[in-house]
Amino acid sequence: FRAALDRAQQGGAPCVGQWLEFPGFTLAKTVASLGSDWVLIDCEHGNISDNDMYLAIGAITSAGSSPIVRVAAGELWLIKRALDAGAHGIMIPMCETGEEAAAIVAAMKYPSKRWPQGIRGAGAMFAPANFNQDGRQYLDTANNNVLVIVQIETRKAVENVDDIAATDGVDALFIGPNDLASSMGYFAFDHAKVPEVQEASARILKAAKSAGKFAGHFALSSEVAAQKSKEGFDFMNCGADIVALTTWMTTEMGNLNNL
Numbered sequence: 001f002r003a004a005l006d007r008a009q010q011g012g013a014p015c016v017g018q019w020l021e022f023p024g025f026t027l028a029k030t031v032a033s034l035g036s037d038w039v040l041i042d043c044e045h046g047n048i049s050d051n052d053m054y055l056a057i058g059a060i061t062s063a064g065s066s067p068i069v070r071v072a073a074g075e076l077w078l079i080k081r082a083l084d085a086g087a088h089g090i091m092i093p094m095c096e097t098g099e100e101a102a103a104i105v106a107a108m109k110y111p112s113k114r115w116p117q118g119i120r121g122a123g124a125m126f127a128p129a130n131f132n133q134d135g136r137q138y139l140d141t142a143n144n145n146v147l148v149i150v151q152i153e154t155r156k157a158v159e160n161v162d163d164i165a166a167t168d169g170v171d172a173l174f175i176g177p178n179d180l181a182s183s184m185g186y187f188a189f190d191h192a193k194v195p196e197v198q199e200a201s202a203r204i205l206k207a208a209k210s211a212g213k214f215a216g217h218f219a220l221s222s223e224v225a226a227q228k229s230k231e232g233f234d235f236m237n238c239g240a241d242i243v244a245l246t247t248w249m250t251t252e253m254g255n256l257n258n259l
């Protein structure tokens with residue numbers, strides 16, 4: 001995932017992902033086999049238990065893609081579970097201040113010379129195998145390569161975005177446009193039409209770039225993903241399982257109803 005992000009940042013092909021709201025090894029493996037750089041397992045809003053997350057991480061890795069887990073909140077124990085399951089990156093929703101970002105980074109890192117503030121507990125039983133590494137190699141990978149992705153999706157977060165972007169250890173800022181619009185008092189799904197949201201989005205992108213961090217954006221179609229890539233974002237999803245399923249079924253039922 002990190003290599004794909006570097007490629008995108010250097011002007012190569014965008015780093016494209018998919019998004020899972022449903023549980024299931026077979027589903028995760030099928031989606032991950034479609035060729036995306038990463039697949040997000042949504043433990044914030046999806047129907048995905050702790051055990052489902054473990055299975056999905058294994059399925060995605062075995063298909064040659066990178067599993068990213070969105071935890072339900074920036075809580076130490078949730079971050080620890082997803083890391084110990086072998087995630088290649090963690091996305092944390094609703095990060096609003098530099099202090100919160102620093103606490104997230106501390107939760108993500110094992111204590112070390114480079115990361116004295118780290119508070120992650122040793123003893124990841126399954127994560128090393130998910131990187132084809134032994135426990136010692138994994139300690140290094142975990143601290144240097146597992147991505148810390150914080151979501152910027154509230155008005156308060158936008159006000160503090162420079163502090164968040166500057167936080168040592170934060171690798172990427174990811175915009176959740178629906179929550180961003182909602183926190184500004186607009187209907188979430190209208191985000192693309194609201195100038196205030198678009199201005200905030202440009203500000204977040206600029207903050208990420210100025211701090212030398214990656215910038216990502218939520219998207220539910222290749223059209224939106226391509227637009228975000230053109231604007232300068234490094235990574236974006238281009239769909240989600242629930243949306244693909246419901247859109248396709250609704251269209252097919254509509255076709256018959258219109259006969």
Ligand code: 3PY
Nearest residue numbers: 176177178179180218
């Ligand atoms: C948002 O659009 O608010 C997201 O977080 C994507 O699910």
